[in-house]
Amino acid sequence: MPPKTPPPAAAPTPRSFSWVSVLVGLIAVVAAGLAIVDPSEVLHLVSTFGGVSINATVPDVGVDCAQAEQFLTDAVPVKGFHVLCIKKGQAGETLGITAYKDGNAPAMTTQSSLEFGHLKTQLETLLDIEGPKDEVAIKYKQPYAFFTPEGKRLEELDQMVDQLVFLFEGGQFIWPGVRIGHKTVVKDVAGKGDVVLETLSLIPLVFSVEEFLKDEEIDVIMELSLEHLKPSTVTLMDGHENRAATDWRTSTTYFLSSEKHPVLDEIDQRVADLTKVSIDNQEDVQVLRYEETQKYDHHTDYFPVEHHKNSPHILESIDYGYKNRMITVFWYMSDVEK
Template identity: 70%
Template sequence: MKSKPDTSSSAPAVVSFFSVIAVGVTAVVIALLTLVYPESLQHFVSTFASVENKPNVVNCTAAEQYLTDVLPVKGFHILCVQKRIDNKLDITAFKDGNAPSLQNQTSFEHLQTHLEVLLDIQMPDDEVARKYKQPYALFTPEGKRLKRLDDVVNNVVFLFEGGQFIWPGIRIGHKTLVKDVTGKGDVVVETLSMIPLVFSVEEFLKDDEIDIIMNLSLDHLKPSTVALLDGHENRAATDWRTSTTYFLSSNKHPRLGEIDQRVADLTKVPIEHQEDVQVLRYEKTQKYDHHTDYFPAELHKNSPDVLKSIDYGYRNRMITVFWYMSDVAKGGQTIFPRFGGAPRPQTMKDCTKGLKVPPKKRNVIVFYSLLPNGDADPMSLHGEVVSKTTTKGCNGVSKGIYHINQLARSSLHRYSRSCYKISQFSLPMFLFFSTKN
């Protein structure tokens, strides 16, 4: 009787042969990708570098350094997400930048949903908001935008409901080191106010940059204008503002582009969000009454062109960077009358109360017109105290930064607004000088 042929050794040999072929083909494909499409290979590797392989090394107590005990910061949340041995995720969240923390547990697949529920993030509830409202975004504490959800795991990260990075103020007097700022290296940002959020930076500009701005602007200064609110259509701009202005395009000189990049490095908001520099001159007795730099949609209902330009309130000035171009002996301060949460002043011409920032050559102040959740901040009301000295040059320069890309810039940045009741203006960033900018 013939025995059946023994095939037990041939099957593994066949499998082994095809395994070798598969490995060889894979190696060739990877080699070709490396040579021809290195970016694609990097994306391939990062995509398959699963969160499962990330070690649990984060210490969530590191999040506490960013907390404030001053007040809830609406729309700013600090997260620490830790991966456990069983691959579940432990979430520690500090809602609105405050203690105590919120705790939850989830899987990676449900992380986004759990974060939205835990932080009570509301989705747009009307057609206009769904069309124009910017979605929330995640950032490192240094201001780098995170594009992958798994970058949240085993890290301390910030979530901003308004979709753009804002430096945490922490408390008045707090100092934050911002690294690798173009043309300056590392700079120190000091908190001057939490309500509204105001920072200062010393020696931000250079003397030769001030000279360049002055030389390009002085011959072009014209009376400043305002974009009038509803009910103020027949009022003159000089009722609120008596300065002269020139919008200086960054393409006028290479150094202006360098300053733009410096501003982007400082604020961590892309350069494409910036307006042109607004150069200002305030001569003796000239002033700008209290105003805000954002456009209040509810007060421009009679101006459909303005409403369309600001996406019905969802595209607005977020930051003003104000450069001081000279020292001023008397007056010329930037004043925030609602400092600390003070009530709205009875008159927009009262410069006796509030935070006053004296103009100091080469310094800048940075203040936010929008809250971290994207809402306008009425506490950002501010004005310019009357200068009591004669100005030979320009007083300051202002650059506005929108929370949405400004590459398709409208002429709106050339307007300022009259303020509710008396005056409200929208400027980008101001620099004040007593001799020159």
């Protein structure tokens, strides 16, 4: 996938809201794989201003499987997200596996040999992980992947023994929301140090981040963008081909390339550090302005395959649903009275 190439804007469905002179920046992060949640549960990371706290930490060695409970939710199953505790047996010849399917209790257990392939087979059986079923899926579907709870991808068995491990069937990391009000520390974010994600919603999954942009960075973005703003467009869904974009969207937009200023490169890295998804998967920043009475109707930022069956170029651009927008990072760069 070519880096920094923005797909067209998603087509909305009816339900409008209006803003009063709000300037918004957003980056959509595209991942070549299925999201771990239902499409209606698309992840949004919303940059706002608020208080912070911290969550528990995970021990590096001699893991206590009870530590996995801090990542579980009792609110809703998170389809395709599984929390694992993998420990070597007393004789050192087997692995004991404790797994929490879809991020929920109760625990499930099984055993494996010390061979990575056998571990995967046991997990696939225990967690009902299915392989690709047709030619399109065989060609495009990303395999499931393992990560540390901090978002580092794990490629070898030695990295997983005596550790807590996240398994994502979609092959990409997403921070678990756990519960509304839950707070997760993301360490070593470029230009910010440690930052805190606070869960605002589980469906859809929404986090807030305190002061993600610096004032001087906002000044640069505004200086580079305001004179280039043009009426926003949408990608029309099947059945809407002859309708005007203003039926849904009346804001103005500018796609700001990171090549325009060095400060944008640092922001790109900051977004990658926050989301744990590579810069190569980011689109150009979309700078949006909403004047009084302007709106963007309720919509999804990803492209539902079932709504674009009459648009082969859209289907090809999203690998028939196996590559899509996974995360939207919003920056609110101005404030208004409520």
